[in-house]
Amino acid sequence: MVEETARRVTRRRARTRANLLDAAFAVFAAKGFGRVSIEEVCEAAGYSRGAFYSNFATLDELFFALYRERADLIASQVADALAQDGPDLDVPASVDRVTEVLLLDVDWLLVKTDFLVHAAREPAVAQALLDHRTRLREAIADRLFRARGHTELPAVLGDADGAARAVVAAYDGVTTQLLLDRDVDAARGWLKQLLTALLTDGSGTPEVS
Numbered sequence: 661m662v663e664e665t666a667r668r669v670t671r672r673r674a675r676t677r678a679n680l681l682d683a684a685f686a687v688f689a690a691k692g693f694g695r696v697s698i699e700e701v702c703e704a705a706g707y708s709r710g711a712f713y714s715n716f717a718t719l720d721e722l723f724f725a726l727y728r729e730r731a732d733l734i735a736s737q738v739a740d741a742l743a744q745d746g747p748d749l750d751v752p753a754s755v756d757r758v759t760e761v762l763l764l765d766v767d768w769l770l771v772k773t774d775f776l777v778h779a780a781r782e783p784a785v786a787q788a789l790l791d792h793r794t795r796l797r798e799a800i801a802d803r804l805f806r807a808r809g810h811t812e813l814p815a816v817l818g819d820a821d822g823a824a825r826a827v828v829a830a831y832d833g834v835t836t837q838l839l840l841d842r843d844v845d846a847a848r849g850w851l852k853q854l855l856t857a858l859l860t861d862g863s864g865t866p867e868v869s
Contacts, residue, residue, distance in 0.1 A: 677715045680705045681726050689767035693723055693774040720778075724788065727775045730768055735796045737761050739803070751859045759852040762831075769839050793828065800824035804859075813859060823859060830854040 683705035687696050698719055702712050716722040741757035779786040801824035804813065817823040830851065838847040 673715070676707065676711055680707065680712060680715060680722065681729065684722055684726055685767070685771060688723070688726070688771045688774060693771075693778060720785070723775065723778070724785065727772065727789075728792065730763070730772070731792045731796075734763050735792075735799055737763065738796065739799045752856055755852055755855045755859065759848050759855070762848075762851075764835065764838060764844050764847050764851075766838065766842055766844075769835050772835075773839065797821070797824045797828050800827050817858070826858050827855060830858060 680701060684696075684701045687700055687704050691700075696719070698709060698712055701719070701722070702709055705711075712722075716725065738758055741754060741761055744754070744757065775785075775789065779789045801820040804823050805820035813820070813823050817826055834847050834851045834854065837850070838844065
C-alpha cells in the first residue's frame, strides 16, 4: 500500500514537471526568457507557485531543464540516424535521414537562442551548454570514426572530430537563417546540401528546389 502510494506520488510529480516544462516552452517562445515570470509559467500550466517550487528552485533551473530535454532529443535523433548503416556509413543516405528527422522548430530555436544569450553572460550556464555541444559533436565524431576504412572523409576537414565540428557549424548556420525566414522546407534542403558537400567530394550533393 505504501509502495503504491509512493508510485502514484512519483507519477503525479513527473506529470506536474512535464506540464510545467511544456507550459514554459510555450511562454518562453512567445515572450523570451528575460520577459517571463514564475507566475506566468504557473498560470500557463494551471499550477500554483508551490507546484513550481516542488520541482524547480528557480526559473533558471526550469529553463536549463527545458533546454537539456530538447537538446538531448536532438543529439539522440542525430545518433540514431547515423547508426543505421552499420560499419559502411552511407553518407548521402545518413544525411537524408538526419535532415528528415532533425528537430527544426522555430519556437525551439527562439528558446535555444535565448539560452545561448543567457549562457554568454553566465559562466556556469555557458559550461553546461558547452558540455552538451561537446556530447553532440562526440556522438557524430564517434560514428564517423567507426566508419573509417569504409568511408573517406574530405582531407580538408582533418579527422572525424574536424568533420563533426563542421556538421555542428552547418546546423548552427542553417538554423540561424531559419529564425529569420521561417522556411523549414528550405532549411532542410539547404542543410542536406551543406552536409553532403561537407562529408563527401560533393558529387552526391542533392538539388535544392
